[in-house]
Amino acid sequence: MNYAKHEHHDFAGASAQALTDPPLQAALARLTDILMAGNRRSYAALADSSALRDHAKRIKEHALAHLDRYLEELEQTVTKRGGKVHWAATAEDARQIVVNIARQAGCKKAVKSKSMTSEEIHLNPALEKAGVEVTETDFGEFIIQIAGERPSHLVAPAVHHTRESIARVMSHHLQESLPDDARSLAMTGRRVLREKFYQADLGITGANFVVAQTGTIVLVTNEGNGRLTTTCPRVHVAIAGIEKVIPRFSDLPVFLKLLARGATGQTLSVYTTIITGARQPGEMDGPEEFHLVLLDNGRSKILGSPFRESLQCIRCGACLNACPVYRRIGGHAYGGVYSGPIGSILTPLYDSVSLNPDLPHASSLCGACQAACPVKINIPHMLIGLRQMQHRYKPARLEDLAYAAWKEVLRRPWLYRLSLRFAKVFLRLFAQDGWLRRLPGPGSGWTQVRDFPAPAKRTFRDRWKELNS
Amino acid sequence: MKVSLMVTCLGDALFPEVGVATVRLLRRLGVEVDFPAAQTCCGQPHFNSGYHHDARELAKHTIQAFANKQLVVSPSGSCAAMVKLEYPELLHDDMVWHGRAEDLARRTHELSDFLVNVLKKEDVGARLEGKATYHMACHLRGLGLQREPETLLQNVRGLQLAPLERYDECCGFGGSFSVRYPGISGAMVQDKAALIEKTGADVVVATDAGCLMNIGGCLRRRGSKVKFMHLAEVLNST
Numbered sequence: 001m002n003y004a005k006h007e008h009h010d011f012a013g014a015s016a017q018a019l020t021d022p023p024l025q026a027a028l029a030r031l032t033d034i035l036m037a038g039n040r041r042s043y044a045a046l047a048d049s050s051a052l053r054d055h056a057k058r059i060k061e062h063a064l065a066h067l068d069r070y071l072e073e074l075e076q077t078v079t080k081r082g083g084k085v086h087w088a089a090t091a092e093d094a095r096q097i098v099v100n101i102a103r104q105a106g107c108k109k110a111v112k113s114k115s116m117t118s119e120e121i122h123l124n125p126a127l128e129k130a131g132v133e134v135t136e137t138d139f140g141e142f143i144i145q146i147a148g149e150r151p152s153h154l155v156a157p158a159v160h161h162t163r164e165s166i167a168r169v170m171s172h173h174l175q176e177s178l179p180d181d182a183r184s185l186a187m188t189g190r191r192v193l194r195e196k197f198y199q200a201d202l203g204i205t206g207a208n209f210v211v212a213q214t215g216t217i218v219l220v221t222n223e224g225n226g227r228l229t230t231t232c233p234r235v236h237v238a239i240a241g242i243e244k245v246i247p248r249f250s251d252l253p254v255f256l257k258l259l260a261r262g263a264t265g266q267t268l269s270v271y272t273t274i275i276t277g278a279r280q281p282g283e284m285d286g287p288e289e290f291h292l293v294l295l296d297n298g299r300s301k302i303l304g305s306p307f308r309e310s311l312q313c314i315r316c317g318a319c320l321n322a323c324p325v326y327r328r329i330g331g332h333a334y335g336g337v338y339s340g341p342i343g344s345i346l347t348p349l350y351d352s353v354s355l356n357p358d359l360p361h362a363s364s365l366c367g368a369c370q371a372a373c374p375v376k377i378n379i380p381h382m383l384i385g386l387r388q389m390q391h392r393y394k395p396a397r398l399e400d401l402a403y404a405a406w407k408e409v410l411r412r413p414w415l416y417r418l419s420l421r422f423a424k425v426f427l428r429l430f431a432q433d434g435w436l437r438r439l440p441g442p443g444s445g446w447t448q449v450r451d452f453p454a455p456a457k458r459t460f461r462d463r464w465k466e467l468n469s
Numbered sequence: 470m471k472v473s474l475m476v477t478c479l480g481d482a483l484f485p486e487v488g489v490a491t492v493r494l495l496r497r498l499g500v501e502v503d504f505p506a507a508q509t510c511c512g513q514p515h516f517n518s519g520y521h522h523d524a525r526e527l528a529k530h531t532i533q534a535f536a537n538k539q540l541v542v543s544p545s546g547s548c549a550a551m552v553k554l555e556y557p558e559l560l561h562d563d564m565v566w567h568g569r570a571e572d573l574a575r576r577t578h579e580l581s582d583f584l585v586n587v588l589k590k591e592d593v594g595a596r597l598e599g600k601a602t603y604h605m606a607c608h609l610r611g612l613g614l615q616r617e618p619e620t621l622l623q624n625v626r627g628l629q630l631a632p633l634e635r636y637d638e639c640c641g642f643g644g645s646f647s648v649r650y651p652g653i654s655g656a657m658v659q660d661k662a663a664l665i666e667k668t669g670a671d672v673v674v675a676t677d678a679g680c681l682m683n684i685g686g687c688l689r690r691r692g693s694k695v696k697f698m699h700l701a702e703v704l705n706s707t
Contacts, residue, residue: 364607391519
């Protein structure tokens with residue numbers, strides 16, 4: 001399978017391309033409008049959504065503060081129920097662990113339920129290299145898998161596709177001519193995937209939540225593919241970031257209420273699958289083996305950093321839907337596995353701050369993300385924090401000098417007044433009734449679609465005296 | 470009551486009429502206004518670009534400029550949010566300045582916040598004939614001022630308010646964002662301008678110079694008939 005090859009896109013180029021792609025623009029506007037309307041409606045329908053979101057945040061804060069304790073408890077509870085816990089420090093470790101499990105159990109055919117964590121570690125190519133056929137069973141993930149693409153949204157991975165392009169991709173893959181109506185495409189997907197479920201000997205999932213108290217993993221889907229993935233094959237591997245742990249089973253309803261609302265505006269997702277260990281004696285179904293891979297991949301470092309709050313993310317995608325930048329450029333422009341506002345934090349942190357210099361700046365800091373987030377993560381603050389961190393990774397540039405010089409001016413009111421006077425006289429030479437139609441250099445982008453105001457003839461400071469006469 | 474005006478650097482240089490309207494409006498409501506001349510810029514551009522050291526110095530400069538213990542009123546949600554929300558955190562580790570930052574944060578109010586929540590005036594006796602639509606500046610979300618400006622506008626005699634679709638979506642300004650990614654920022658402001666035109670309003674009202682220069686500049690370029698006004702100018706009309 002042909003996965004996207006470039007880890008790091010040219011963000012400016014990719015976003016510019018997205019802006020001139022009308023079908024993508026239409027799809028993004030439609031999706032984000034629908035999901036955001038749902039988000040607002042369903043938060044409003046709760047008695048006190050703000051209090052519930054604060055409550056969820058406190059649970060996450062507590063779980064992260066005592067992460068060592070809860071992870072150890074989790075290992076014990078999973079083991080007690082016949083499961084096996086694997087600790088993966090890096091993405092490479094995690095891939096190797098899953099490949100080894102498949103080898104030892106003699107698995108040749110895997111079905112996967114949607115998992116961003118498995119995308120993060122680029123699991124599929126590793127399994128295929130080891131001779132395991134992998135099929136994504138979330139319909140959106142299936143489409144992008146056969147198209148050789150990456151998800152462009154946390155919960156709607158194929159949002160960049162249209163009915164027509166899905167028909168093309170599926171027709172090509174299945175070598176049959178499919179009509180482009182949604183129902184028949186869905187029925188074809190169902191037919192193809194049902195067969196894969198029956199044949200598979202390995203089921204791979206992520207985990208929306210992992211409960212330390214009971215050793216339970218919780219999967220939320222709307223298609224039921226999570227349930228089939230965890231019941232048909234004889235081996236089940238779940239991969240979860242260590243931050244997914246919540247202390248008690250009774251914490252679960254808090255998050256289930258918020259996840260579905262944040263993601264899609266649903267009261268509850270269609271399928272909530274709660275799995276505690278492998279098949280127990282006397283049980284009718286469930287896998288013979290259950291493995292839980294707990295992934296660090298940089299998370300424990302983030303835990304002790306100013307970006308700790310990012311570990312509270314429950315991957316609902318609400319911040320993407322709320323973001324006016326995501327709405328314009330879509331997920332692929334961000335270049336990483338995670339996109340949108342939270343992706344602009346996670347990609348630099350999990351991947352590399354110095355290799356992702358553009359992402360923290362890909363935001364107007366409007367705060368719509370934080371307002372939509374079920375756990376109220378202060379995403380704008382973390383974006384600013386990353387901007388600050390970048391200054392440590394690069395040599396002094398013209399920009400640094402400009403900001404420093406500007407600051408020196410602003411600290412001295414007399415110099416500020418003088419500079420303003422010069423700017424005014426100079427810029428007004430080129431202005432027409434107070435506005436500039438074209439700016440040079442870094443300002444040229446601004447004046448592509450809008451005029452720029454020249455300083456007023458008389459500043460407020462100048463007019464203050466007359467206000468008092 | 471006596472207040473100090475924080476006119477903001479954009480307000481001082483680009484839209485002085487907003488400051489003038491704010492002073493006249495406040496005086497009409499019986500508030501004494503002074504203008505501490507040492508004020509320049511709150512340092513938000515430096516803070517947002519990650520130059521926290523520079524921002525800290527400008528924060529201290531601003532705190533000193535407004536050290537007179539009076540309430541501070543600013544016709545800008547953006548600069549008020551910088552002072553109220555960011556200064557205390559920015560100076561958190563400074564034994565002396567943290568307390569002063571918190572003091573200024575408590576004393577500072579965005580204009581609509583001051584009018585509605587401090588002066589308790591939802592009707593300031595303004596009159597303006599025409600049809601207006603309102604764009605919500607992003608920092609008002611951060612300050613929790615989602616009701617105040619509209620309440621004030623609803624009480625302006627002669628003014629008909631037309632609802633703006635996606636009224637709380639960012640206009641695409643974002644300071645350095647608009648320079649760094651003018652393509653994305655430009656797409657956002659063009660959508661905003663189109664939605665504003667769709668309302669059929671004569672004027673779009675906002676509470677921040679950043680939004681006004683961005684939206685106003687775009688409306689001008691489009692040759693639009695829609696004018697733009699700061700909330701202070703609308704409320705100062707009689």
